[in-house]
Amino acid sequence: MAASWCHMRFFYRRYGLKKYKGHRISASTCYAIQVYSTTAGTGHSEIASSRAAKKDVSGPLPSTYDPEYVESGWYEWWVQQEFFTPKAQGVVGGKQPPFVMVLPPPNVTGTLHLGHALTCSIQDAVIRWNRMQGRETLWVPGCDHAGIATQVVVERKLHQECHQSRHDLGRDRFVEEVWKWKNEKGEIIYDQMKRLGSSLDWSRASFTMANKLSDAVVEAFVRLHEEGLIYRRNRLVNWSCALRSAISDIEVDSIPVSGRTLLAVPGYDRKIPFGVLTSFAYPVSETDGEIVVSTTRLETMLGDVAVAVHPDDSRYHHLHGCHVRHPVTQQLLPIVLDDFVDMEFGTGAVKITPGHDHTDFLVGERHDLQKPNVISDDGHMVNVTPPFNGMRRFVARHHLTKFLKEKKLFRGEEEHSMTVPVCSRSKDIVEPRLKEQWYVDCQQMAKMAAEVVESGELKLIPRSHEKVWLDWLHGIRDWCVSRQLWWGHRIPAYQVTHQGETFWVSGRTDDEARRKAAVMLAVTEGEITLQQDEDVLDTWFSSAIFPFSLHGWPQQSADLSHFYPTSLLETGSDILFFWVARMVMMGLKLTNQLPFQEVLLHGILRDSHGRKMSKSLGNVIDPMDVIHGTSLQNLQEQLKKSNLDPSEVKRASEGQQKDYPQGIPQCGADALRFTLCSYDFTSGEINMDITHARNYRHFCNKVWQAFRFVQTNLGEGFHPDTSLEINRTYSATDLWILSRLSHMIKSCDENFATYDLHHVTRALHQFWLTEFSDVYLECVKPVFLSGTQPEQDNVRQVLYHCVETYLRAVSPFMPFLSEELFQRLPARGDNWPVSVCVAQYPQPKDYQWANADLDSTMATVKDIAYHSLSVRKELNLTKTRAANLLICTDATKREQLSDFRLSLQTLSRASDFSLVSGRQGVPDGCLQTQLSDTCCLAVVLKGVIDPQEHLPKLKNKQRKLESELERVTQGMSRTVDKQVAQKMVEKSEKLKAEIEKIKIYISAVENL
The missing domain is CATH 3.90.740.10 (Valyl/Leucyl/Isoleucyl-tRNA synthetase, editing domain)
Structure with a gap:
């Protein structure tokens, strides 16, 4: 740690934490900083280094969940182990084609925002699931040169530092400055993707201005120009006088x-x-x-x-x-x-x-x-x-x-x-403004792009986008592709001058263009004067061929033949036409193939108030601030460094003070990813609430603490069964949790296949929180206290099986936490996977324990326990346990519930729990609650509570409820608003039910 002090300072300053001087730093945080210090800022070529040794998990599991500790070290090891490079992992269900995605290339200019984080989280969950299904997978990262945005940033930098403009430098020197800036800053966004855990194949990272991709851009332009689909015309364009360039429709607000x-x-x-x-x-x-x-x-x-x-x-x-x-x-x-x-x-x-x-x-x-x-x-x-x-x-x-x-x-x-x-x-x-520009004739290509959707060859998800897709393509205008910039792909078109005549030719090189012109004029090449167009191509032009240019097109490389077409494109619905439609048109035209079979579209990310995220509102969130946490002061310092107008800074500052008065809490990458995937992202708009990320951070802690309980109770020397065969006397509660596990796996499998990730996260959250942790773990605690050895052994096998299965199931959303815990599990068999990343995703065929009768009976058990706990809460029995009896006249139900008697006692926090067939077995001094036609719960109060202490409190509560009911009733008679009246009716009914319940309590206590 001696060499890490400067990194600690950076770490604290970057994430708005407390002053680093005078504060103790936990061992887990030190480890996180140490890992950060060895990996931050490294490019993808450096990350697979000798430092990327497997994280040491031989020590005891820390007592508290710390995302910085959990999420450090693993990513570098994954990359070093080449888990993200395409290779078949062992196929489930027969040979399948590779599953391939390309990351929508973010602009090289900046850092991730939550929209990027949403895209990365969705795509990573999908690619990890397919990888764990045994499919050969490839997810290709990329970065867009972002012609206008990058040029603006570098021009601003030149003005601030040197008081120079690009015109002062000249084109060649200015482009050199842009490349210098790109090489210095371009890796930042890649580092942030790694921090999110995105399982991209960094060996194939592609920059749209790299030589391979630039060659493809030139080839595409020349082919389309030779065919007459690219032409030059004097037309009106969107013109930015500040940029002195035409801009695309998407760049107009x-x-x-x-x-x-x-x-x-x-x-x-x-x-x-x-x-x-x-x-x-x-x-x-x-x-x-x-x-x-x-x-x-x-x-x-x-x-x-x-x-x-x-x-x-x-x-x-x-x-x-x-x-x-x-x-x-x-x-x-x-x-x-x-x-x-x-x-x-x-x-x-x-x-x-x-x-x-x-x-x-x-x-x-x-x-x-x-x-x-x-x-x-x-x-x-x-x-x-x-x-x-x-x-x-x-x-x-x-x-x-x-x-x-x-x-x-x-x-x-x-x-x-x-x-x-x-x-x-x-x-x-x-x-x-009227300007002579280059245009792509889109009519025929648009017709083909419409036909593939109409025929079902290309699937848009959700299908509601099909109509707008077809409407836009049927009314498409030709695409202006020239921009008056210096940063970008210079247009491979040349103005030819000969004996006072001028015209344009295209060429892959100057020599090719010269040869074309000479042939057209029937003169020698030496008589030709050429001048290449000063303009560059619209950034969307290179993006439109990205799915195949990154594989080396037009060269028939092994990657192009094996990984193109891709399988799925996931992106925001706001660029459906600017990018998705153009990729389909260019793919069909230049490769005679669709670039992908499916398009998954997510909606626009907004803040918790439904407002579009905007710097001027102060509601733009850096995902790194959610992962690491940051203070309000740090958020406001970032505002001051922005280029906003002072009045906008004031408004944004006020918005931050209202929305983040305590700053943004540290949530970690796993919690952020889980949060983003928990939204129904295919809806038109997604209202992002930071409190949800905080809640899922607490959920991560719940996973951590439950794992600690399981690990402690498995004990030293535990050996898991190779497969869990129900060949011993498992309890009804054991069989119930296995039934719920089966339901979870089925839900995950079905909803992953349809990309309904919010249903997958819901199934995962419900199983662990409300079924495994809140119910099963509570029910097995008495078994470890007083159960027989066979009973305890059964529970250990079930616990291990549930945890090991769950960690594999949750891994696509929480890769760091699942890896940290998976590595601490005892190995099961000789073919134990080296990482949860490449373990098999749980398959429904291996979980055939669904039992509707057990599920129904446990639902009744939980309902009984809920009513028993309500009595405890109402009578403040925090330090006392009362005996419970269930009067059940239905013999079949009574027999089913008897299998859960210990669970009933545990979940009800009762000193004892009995099931009887009639009221004759109920002692005096009980509070009875009718649960159904055949079931009544009796809680023994005699000798447990002091009537003189509880009666005044109960009667006082009754008076308050009756007073509130009278107020609501009077309000109902005065209001004319139907919605308000309906809410008052609902509140009135609720109050009446509460009053009747209190009356029963009072009667029971009076009779003690």
Whole structure:
């Protein structure tokens, strides 16, 4: 530990723990820090080192559950042992094809957020289950170069550290800086995945800008271009002036505003108002009249080329064929007739700006109008009349308002609900602009992608996504794939210049492009001048071929033939079209195969209040903060380091103080994974509540403590039976827990197969908590105290079998805890697996002990015990045990329950428990509770309680309940709200039942 002090300091600072100076550190925490110090920050190439020796579990099991201790050491050993590399583990049920998944590659820019943690937890559970089924499995990690996001981060770093822009450096030096940053920071997210326990094959980790994948991107582009499916066209695009690049639809956030709203815009000192509809008049040239138009983007009037009215609008019949005069340029603009105009909105006249509006562009196409571009790449007005030429667009908006007022053409402003398009990366206002860009013709590929879903060849889970899939593909637009960035895959297209003629060719290399051009022009290659396009491809282009590019496509590698197509794609439903649909289209087109057979889609992760997770709300959660815990102070320090506006920092800070007043407790990776998989993640939205993770951390402790009990009672020298054959006199309680174990295994098997992981976690949680720990372990304690040796031996075998089975069953969700405990179990037979990771998942055929009669009888036992414990609680019998009798007139039921007599006594905390056929065997001084038509519970109170002490308390409680009932009854007579009235009725019925119960108690105590 001498070399670990600096790592301790990092550990405490990173996770917001108490000051490291002056505090004692537990041995388990020291071990966790020591392991962290030897593995944190290592790449996947280094993790399989000599340090990754198997964790020593020969010592005693610590008395308390500590996730830092439990989750340290195992991952490095798993990787070193190559458990995650594809190989058949011993097939269950015959030869099966490999089960393959690719991890949706997260952006290289940042760290994991809870959405990534959800994806990793779901996929890891599925891949671990398949691995334990004996299938050959492969889960491939990857990282996306994230063109825009990465460039923004590095540009910001350059500005902060050197006060330089990328243009100061030049393209080549800037790209070098990006690679340097990627190599320094790119492993962070991989390290976090490892901390989550994700069982990825790191030897195949793929970065979308790596040579192998870059070659595949070039190949895909060239093939599609040669086939005519990629073409170049001048069209409107989403343009970020701050980035000076086109952006995809997914990078546009639609911000609704209900009226005048001030928004911060990059490059402006003051916030800019949006949600304002400005009206102004265009004078009609041929008459003395005018046409009033309205717009929320006044600056675009400098690019107006026409005014449109509906041909049936009687207000403008006399102006058909006329023109209006532009007050700035003095140009005459035609009045065009078009039925797209809504006659009921405003004046029924619409200004037309084809170069900066998608709808207007189509109008311009129909009427053969010019499409001037009046806003530059960086957001300044261009190609317009002074003094507006050169003004920034929103400055021009302000000055145009003044200009129109001076010309007496201003007709007012009013608040207007609208949606403001904002670039998610730069927070700039997105500007529609005409730009010459590269497009993918998606029509034929979209048709194929629709057909595979309609035929059932591709399965979407849940099926509710099928309709939106088909609707989107049937209405698909061609895909703009060029971006005006320097970081990314440079487009392999070249502009050819020859004798004043220019055109474009594509090529895998400069030489190939030159040869193509020479052939097309029938000249020698030396006569050709080439210039490669400066733009790069949309990041989604490389992502669309990721399932096969990572295996070396177009080369026919062994991996490509064996592991492609993949088996399952699991991802968020929000990128169904941006990524999933494009992978299907590109896979079908370029490989003639579907890239996967099934798509499992999870919903959007929100906070416990149902709000979208946002930095400005302060509700974004770093999964590492859940795993390790962090203080409120640390959360707020992270806010201060963000790029949020001060007002947003204040709002986010207040949100954190409300939601995490005590910070976030340490939960561990196992508890976080179990929590995320416990949600019905296929629903549209998932409301994540940190208290659930804390509760499952307590559940991990329950597993730990129950294991300690079992380990203690197995004792030294215990030898488990190779298989549990029911060939001895097992008790009814033993057989019942084996029945419940069988039900659990069946539920896990069925629901894993359908990816209903929330049902699997529910079955696992219920078995261990409410059946094994709360019932069975309590029932066997008396056996170890006073049972015979054969009875104790039976219980030991059942305990071992339940625990060993459970650890295998829970392993896909809690890999660390299950491994820690599995390694401490005595080996069963010679073929004992070296790790729970590669042990066989419990199979229903091996657990044929389901017994409905025993399950029903134990349900009755628990109900009887519940009523007996209610009496103990009501009469405060915390230090006294009373004798119980069950009066059961049904001989069959009485015989069934007699097999559980010891369990009844134990669970009821009774001094004795008897079963009798009639009331004649019941002594005086009993409190009797009728449980059913044939069963009545009698609790002996005589000589157990003091009537003088309990009667006043019971009568006082009766008065309070009656007073409360009277208040509720009066409220019922006054309320008119049906829902409120219904709740009052329910409360009234509950109070009446409580009063009747208290009356029975009072009567029984009075008769003592």
